[in-house]
Amino acid sequence: MNQHALSNDPAAVIAADRAHVWHHLIQHKPFETIDPRIIVEGKGLRVWDIKGREHIDAVSGAVWTVNVGYGRKRIADAVAAQLTKMCFFAGASGTIPGAQFAELLIDKMPGLDRVYYANSGSEANEKAFKMVRQIAHKHHGGRKHKILFRERDYHGTTITNLSAGGQQERNAQYGPYTPGFVQVPHCLEYRRQDGLTDDDYGIRAADAIEEVILREGPDTVGALCLEPITAGGGIVTPPKGYWDRVQEICRKYDILLHIDEVVCGLGRTGTWFGYQQYGVQPDIVTMAKGVASGYAAISCCVTTDAVFEQFKDDTDPLSYFRDISTFGGCTAGPTAAIENMAIIEEEGLLANSAAMGIHLKNNLHALMDKHAVIGDVRGQGLFCGAELVTDRGTKDPLNEKQVGAIVADCMAQGVIIGATNRSVPGFNNTLLFAPALIATTDDIDQITDAVDRALTRVLG
Ligand code: PMP
Numbered sequence: 001m002n003q004h005a006l007s008n009d010p011a012a013v014i015a016a017d018r019a020h021v022w023h024h025l026i027q028h029k030p031f032e033t034i035d036p037r038i039i040v041e042g043k044g045l046r047v048w049d050i051k052g053r054e055h056i057d058a059v060s061g062a063v064w065t066v067n068v069g070y071g072r073k074r075i076a077d078a079v080a081a082q083l084t085k086m087c088f089f090a091g092a093s094g095t096i097p098g099a100q101f102a103e104l105l106i107d108k109m110p111g112l113d114r115v116y117y118a119n120s121g122s123e124a125n126e127k128a129f130k131m132v133r134q135i136a137h138k139h140h141g142g143r144k145h146k147i148l149f150r151e152r153d154y155h156g157t158t159i160t161n162l163s164a165g166g167q168q169e170r171n172a173q174y175g176p177y178t179p180g181f182v183q184v185p186h187c188l189e190y191r192r193q194d195g196l197t198d199d200d201y202g203i204r205a206a207d208a209i210e211e212v213i214l215r216e217g218p219d220t221v222g223a224l225c226l227e228p229i230t231a232g233g234g235i236v237t238p239p240k241g242y243w244d245r246v247q248e249i250c251r252k253y254d255i256l257l258h259i260d261e262v263v264c265g266l267g268r269t270g271t272w273f274g275y276q277q278y279g280v281q282p283d284i285v286t287m288a289k290g291v292a293s294g295y296a297a298i299s300c301c302v303t304t305d306a307v308f309e310q311f312k313d314d315t316d317p318l319s320y321f322r323d324i325s326t327f328g329g330c331t332a333g334p335t336a337a338i339e340n341m342a343i344i345e346e347e348g349l350l351a352n353s354a355a356m357g358i359h360l361k362n363n364l365h366a367l368m369d370k371h372a373v374i375g376d377v378r379g380q381g382l383f384c385g386a387e388l389v390t391d392r393g394t395k396d397p398l399n400e401k402q403v404g405a406i407v408a409d410c411m412a413q414g415v416i417i418g419a420t421n422r423s424v425p426g427f428n429n430t431l432l433f434a435p436a437l438i439a440t441t442d443d444i445d446q447i448t449d450a451v452d453r454a455l456t457r458v459l460g
Pocket of ligand 1: 063119120121122123125154155156227232260261262263288
């Protein structure tokens with residue numbers, strides 16, 4: 001078969017997909033009897049599948065990525081023009097869109113100075129880990145090499161990222177892991193690990209990090225890597241006092257604060273970055289999904305000058321960051337990212353994300369009055385979760401099968417929502433909502449109305 005023989009006929013596409021595509025995140029056995037879903041078109045918040053069915057996408061491309069919505073011709077046109085002129089050049093050279101996007105990005109991130117380009121969230125995080133390790137070798141005799149990560153957080157799919165992953169179910173079956181990564185406790189107030197009052201909990205959760213640092217030895221710890229809001233681990237918004245204390249601890253022990261903005265970056269929470277909700281000043285920030293809203297593959301590892309300066313040394317020719325990302329030299333990414341950022345600015349999508357996030361949270365709280373199964377509603381901007389429990393007193397999680405049935409019922413109604421997916425053993429019980437930042441109150445109402453009907457149908 002050659003490319004001219006390819007057919008867009010639904011039966012042919014489905015047959016080719018079923019025969020040869022290995023889908024992400026799913027068991028393939030069911031595809032022996034049901035058709036794989038093929039998405040063919042998108043406009044705004046809506047997508048159409050190959051069978052012509054329309055869906056409202058409440059999760060921005062399944063994994064909270066398409067922040068500016070589908071069908072942005074402006075991005076496609078800019079990428080086409082750039083690729084025609086200069087598609088790719090890597091190694092030690094730069095490109096025009098690479099330089100321009102870096103300047104625009106740094107303008108949104110006071111205190112940060114340098115952008116290192118890569119392709120995926122996993123890769124950007126791996127760059128950050130390598131920077132920390134190189135700083136340890138170069139400036140601390142190799143000792144300050146440990147990297148702390150938090151229970152429930154996720155940083156990517158490679159073996160080293162799984163080694164830094166706080167989601168046991170995702171990690172299982174892929175060991176042995178990369179050494180030197182140490183877990184600190186989660187900060188999920190709803191399932192707090194002690195009996196303290198709410199006001200104290202944030203401080204206590206951060207103090208637990210200090211305990212780990214003291215146990216490991218502060219001179220062995222190079223960095224603390226945290227999601228600003230834990231995403232796939234259950235939409236965990238940090239409790240009051242948490243971030244102030246985290247910052248204080250990092251400064252006290254000379255530990256780099258690495259914030260993983262792969263999900264929250266570029267407006268998801270109502271500010272450019274999630275950390276900006278909490279007034280912290282990170283040393284390293286990684287980002288991916290929303291950087292170009294999925295129109296091109298791009299990720300960034302952004303650092304302060306203080307981090308960057310540690311890779312300069314006239315006396316040592318090997319002091320540079322000894323890393324490359326081939327496709328960090330593809331101009332499609334930064335070109336799409338420039339347009340993506342302009343759309344967010346021109347259409348006021350930060351403010352819309354903040355306002356619609358409040359509307360979404362209000363709707364979910366209203367559903368709580370009607371459905372006892374909703375134990376907790378959490379979120380920031382257009383990034384919200386509803387944790388489902390069998391009993392609000394005991395907080396026993398609703399089982400995964402029923403959570404799956406609720407998601408499937410919404411899907412049958414033409415609304416694509418998400419749920420925590422095989423991440424924390426026994427706690428894959430949180431419904432996830434992250435529509436494009438262009439969502440209107442009508443869109444949000446349609447999404448939560450579908451959830452309302454699904455909860456009634458599945459749980460009675
Ligand atoms: N960090 C976080 C917080 C994520 O949610 C993800 C992906 N869901 C990643 C990193 C990894 O990104 P990627 O899949 O692009 O490698």
